[in-house]
Amino acid sequence: MATDMQRLIGTSEEDDEEEMDMDVKEEDDDEEENGEKHGRRQVMVGVDVCTAPSSSNNNQFQHQQEIQEQVGTPGGGGVRRSRPLEEKKRTKLRERHRRAITARILAGLRRHGNYNLRARADINDVIAALAREAGWVVLPDGTTFPSRSQGLRTAGGASSMVTSSSSHMVSQQTPSTSLRGVSSGYRSSVEYNTCQMKGVFMPTPSPYDLSPIAQSQPSLVEDGGEQTENQSHIGGPVDAVSDKQIADVPPKLPERDFSGTPYVPVYVMLPLGVINLKCELIDPDGLLKQLRVLKSINVDGVMVDCWWGIVEAHTPQDYNWNGYKKLFQMVSELKLKLQVVMSFHECGGNVGDDVCIPLPHWVAETGRINPHIFFTDREGRRNPECLSWGIDKERVLRGRTALEVYFDYMRSFRVEFDEFFQNGVISMVVVGLGPCGELRYPSCPVKHGWRYPGIGEFQCYDQYLLKNLRKASEARGHSFWARGPDNAGSYNSRPHETGFFCDGGDYNGYYGRFFLNWYSQVLVDHGDRVLSLAKLAFEGTCIGAKLSGFHWWYKTASHAAELTAGFYNPCNRDGYAAIVATLKKSGAVLNFASAELHTLERQEEFSEALADPDGLMWQVMNASWDVCTPVASENTLPCHDRVGYNKILDNAKPLSDPDGRHFLSFTYLRLGLGLMERENFMEFERFVKRMHGEAVLDLQV
Numbered sequence: 001m002a003t004d005m006q007r008l009i010g011t012s013e014e015d016d017e018e019e020m021d022m023d024v025k026e027e028d029d030d031e032e033e034n035g036e037k038h039g040r041r042q043v044m045v046g047v048d049v050c051t052a053p054s055s056s057n058n059n060q061f062q063h064q065q066e067i068q069e070q071v072g073t074p075g076g077g078g079v080r081r082s083r084p085l086e087e088k089k090r091t092k093l094r095e096r097h098r099r100a101i102t103a104r105i106l107a108g109l110r111r112h113g114n115y116n117l118r119a120r121a122d123i124n125d126v127i128a129a130l131a132r133e134a135g136w137v138v139l140p141d142g143t144t145f146p147s148r149s150q151g152l153r154t155a156g157g158a159s160s161m162v163t164s165s166s167s168h169m170v171s172q173q174t175p176s177t178s179l180r181g182v183s184s185g186y187r188s189s190v191e192y193n194t195c196q197m198k199g200v201f202m203p204t205p206s207p208y209d210l211s212p213i214a215q216s217q218p219s220l221v222e223d224g225g226e227q228t229e230n231q232s233h234i235g236g237p238v239d240a241v242s243d244k245q246i247a248d249v250p251p252k253l254p255e256r257d258f259s260g261t262p263y264v265p266v267y268v269m270l271p272l273g274v275i276n277l278k279c280e281l282i283d284p285d286g287l288l289k290q291l292r293v294l295k296s297i298n299v300d301g302v303m304v305d306c307w308w309g310i311v312e313a314h315t316p317q318d319y320n321w322n323g324y325k326k327l328f329q330m331v332s333e334l335k336l337k338l339q340v341v342m343s344f345h346e347c348g349g350n351v352g353d354d355v356c357i358p359l360p361h362w363v364a365e366t367g368r369i370n371p372h373i374f375f376t377d378r379e380g381r382r383n384p385e386c387l388s389w390g391i392d393k394e395r396v397l398r399g400r401t402a403l404e405v406y407f408d409y410m411r412s413f414r415v416e417f418d419e420f421f422q423n424g425v426i427s428m429v430v431v432g433l434g435p436c437g438e439l440r441y442p443s444c445p446v447k448h449g450w451r452y453p454g455i456g457e458f459q460c461y462d463q464y465l466l467k468n469l470r471k472a473s474e475a476r477g478h479s480f481w482a483r484g485p486d487n488a489g490s491y492n493s494r495p496h497e498t499g500f501f502c503d504g505g506d507y508n509g510y511y512g513r514f515f516l517n518w519y520s521q522v523l524v525d526h527g528d529r530v531l532s533l534a535k536l537a538f539e540g541t542c543i544g545a546k547l548s549g550f551h552w553w554y555k556t557a558s559h560a561a562e563l564t565a566g567f568y569n570p571c572n573r574d575g576y577a578a579i580v581a582t583l584k585k586s587g588a589v590l591n592f593a594s595a596e597l598h599t600l601e602r603q604e605e606f607s608e609a610l611a612d613p614d615g616l617m618w619q620v621m622n623a624s625w626d627v628c629t630p631v632a633s634e635n636t637l638p639c640h641d642r643v644g645y646n647k648i649l650d651n652a653k654p655l656s657d658p659d660g661r662h663f664l665s666f667t668y669l670r671l672g673l674g675l676m677e678r679e680n681f682m683e684f685e686r687f688v689k690r691m692h693g694e695a696v697l698d699l700q701v
Contacts, residue, residue, distance in 0.1 A: 102121075102123055102126070105123075105126060106126065132697070254700060255700045256646075256649070257695070258690040258691075258694075259696075260693055261653050262653065262660070262693060263693050264653065264662055264691045265300035265337070266666055266668060266691050267339050267666070267667040268299055268303070268667070268671050268675075269667055269670035269671060270304045270305075270327075270671055271670060272305065272347055272354060272355045272357070272670075273355035274304065274327065275304075275327065277310055277313070279311065279320045279321070280323045281323045281326045284326065288330060291336065292334065294671070297685040297688055298689075298692065299688060300337055301337030301338055301339060302671070303338075303339040303340075303341065303430075303634075303667050304324075304338065304339075304340060306324060306343060306413065307343045307357045308345075308360060308409060311409070313361055314361055316398045316400070316405075317408055317412075319416070324417075325416075328417060328420050328425065328426075331425065332423070336425075337425060337426075337427040339427060339544075339665075340413075340430070341429075342409065342413070342431050342432050343432050344387070344406060344409075344433075344437075345385055345432055345434070345435055345436060345437055346385050349445075349447050351446070351636075352637060358384075364384070366398065367382075372388070372463045373388060373396055373464075376459065377459055377461060378484060378488075380461065383459065385435045386432075389402075389465070389523070390463075390464025390468060392526060410534055410537040410538065414537050421541055428542045428543070428632075428665075429538050429543050430543070430546060431530060433527050433531075433546070434526075436548070438547060438593065439547055440523070440547070440548055441458070441460075441566045443565045443566070444456040444491065448491060451491075452552065452606065452609075453552040453553065453561070453611070454490075454491045454492035455488075455492075455561050455564060456491055456560075456561055457488070457489075457564055459564075466482070468518075469484075470482035473514070478511075478514070481511055481514055484515070485512070485515060487499035487500045494608075495553055495560040501563070502558070503558075507563065507570065508558075508572075516568045519568070520567065522566075524582055527545060531583070532585075535586045535587060535588075543587070543588045543589070544589040544591045545589070546591045546592075547579065547590060547593065547620065548592075548636075549617060551611045551612055552606075552610070553610055553611070554610065554612040555610035555611070555612050556610055559575075567579075569619075576620050579623075580629050589631070590624045590629055591632045591634065592620055592621070592631060592632070593635075594613065617651060621651075630664040632667070633663050634667040634669055635668065635669050636669065638669060638674055639668075642683060642686075645690075648687070668684070
């Protein structure tokens with residue numbers, strides 16, 4: 001009602017002055033004389049009376065009429081006369097005409113220039129957007145000045161990548177002409193400086209950042225659920241857009257400027273099935289086109305899995321590298337780098353697996369005769385995803401131990417692709433150490449019914465690991481400890497539901513500490529042995545080991561999910577120090593597969609899981625950097641949005657690190673149709689530039 005009263009009061013300004021107000025916000029001037037302020041106070045008294053509850057609409061209208069007469073009549077206490085009705089109509093027609101023209105301009109900019117302009121944008125927003133594209137910085141109060149990146153852009157002529165996400169100017173709501181401060185859609189200077197001092201920003205998606213589908217839709221969904229035509233797209237009045245929609249839009253948070261930061265190489269994982277089971281390259285022409293596109297945005301290289309089940313599929317020590325030869329030659333000709341994974345596990349059955357590549361046939365035949373070569377849970381269920389670490393030194397694989405099988409495979413690869421090692425095309429060899437190629441137990445197999453956020457189960461019940469446990473317990477002098485815990489629950493149990501993992505549970509007792517120390521030491525010893533052989537086979541080449549993040553139940557005392565995976569990391573012990581020390585010994589890089597992006601939604605859905613992916617990542621990174629072990633990383637699921645990329649960037653180049661440490665490299669998962677979609681690819685190109693330390697023009701500031 002107060003707004004209605006202000007409209008009734010009106011102003012007596014000249015028409016030329018009214019034309020300067022594009023949003024027709026008929027607010028009272030802040031530079032009025034004292035007498036005028038006194039008059040307004042009298043009017044506001046009338047407004048309070050009018051807004052009080054009345055017996056009927058007629059009484060309410062009568063109050064309004066009386067107030068209008070007081071204001072418009074000389075001597076009635078008002079200081080401004082009411083504008084003539086015809087003059088108001090002319091002003092309204094002129095305003096509608098201007099808005100129609102502005103709406104057409106906005107529609108054209110959105111449709112043809114990919115401008116992210118708000119629904120009720122005015123001519124100030126258009127000017128600001130054009131200025132930003134020219135390289136200028138436009139602050140919310142209208143202050144405009146050249147940016148640092150303007151010189152870079154001008155020096156290089158037109159931008160070489162016009163289609164890049166850099167050409168998407170981020171629109172900002174221009175504040176009204178009121179002098180009472182910055183509009184609520186922006187941070188105050190104090191808030192902005194505070195965020196800068198904190199160092200790391202977590203931008204949130206904005207409704208202004210329309211998706212490709214939303215940009216192409218000429219309709220809006222009103223509160224009633226009906227679709228109405230978006231008049232701002234066809235040049236009609238913009239008043240059809242709900243004020244609530246504009247008011248509810250959250251402000252954009254500022255992004256870090258990574259220009260001038262250290263160069264972090266970016267690799268892209270190739271599809272899992274790029275090589276088929278006959279070791280043939282699938283669709284070489286299509287792959288070549290995609291690789292050329294990646295090269296055009298300065299991606300450093302690609303990562304590919306060299307599957308044990310393909311190369312040594314039928315006969316021991318009979319290796320077929322034909323498909324990989326063609327692939328490596330193609331990558332080399334494009335002057336891209338290669339990260340190669342020695343994949344000693346099967347593909348299929350895990351999250352993100354879209355093909356099935358089993359272990360070699362001769363290994364499967366051995367497993368049918370002797371199923372104890374595979375990891376086994378308490379109920380006796382086997383997991384044929386990879387070989388148990390209990391046979392590392394057991395000659396059960398056609399006369400060879402598992403370590404000998406791994407070493408023969410790696411040595412064959414090194415001899416076969418000597419050319420690519422010599423010319424530096426192969427920049428890193430990541431050694432598979434367990435399920436999914438990661439150094440961990442297969443404690444959470446989906447095929448056995450595990451679902452997030454279950455704690456998983458211990459995988460030490462094959463005869464070879466039980467024999468190892470028996471020796472360890474006898475050496476300790478407690479032979480009755482040669483068993484796994486019988487109160488550790490099942491795959492989908494919660495910690496508090498078990499006697500072993502609950503607060504004050506057996507995990508922290510004498511037997512529990514003995515068992516967990518043995519269980520985790522088997523993992524460390526396996527990694528040490530295989531990485532030592534890899535260092536020997538690939539001398540002079542960087543080697544790496546993958547580690548995954550079991551972040552759920554991280555905020556509990558026991559860290560149950562980590563314990564079943566082999567990471568002895570309860571709240572009173574650093575379970576990653578021994579692992580990174582082993583990597584340091586072999587000169588290996590820690591490739592940490594971070595899952596925090598994958599679980600942002602899960603944290604909301606499963607808040608009881610007490611997950612902390614950020615805390616886990618920082619613990620692992622600090623443990624590695626404390627012993628000068630380089631850290632690389634990769635995402636666990638595809639990421640296409642800016643919020644996810646900003647999270648990766650903040651992890652890759654920590655702002656608050658006093659030593660300026662950063663990732664050695666980052667590998668994006670994965671090349672496919674989703675990444676090649678226009679909007680997704682432009683966002684990825686922008687991410688690559690920032691990882692390389694280049695400037696982008698559309699920072700959300």
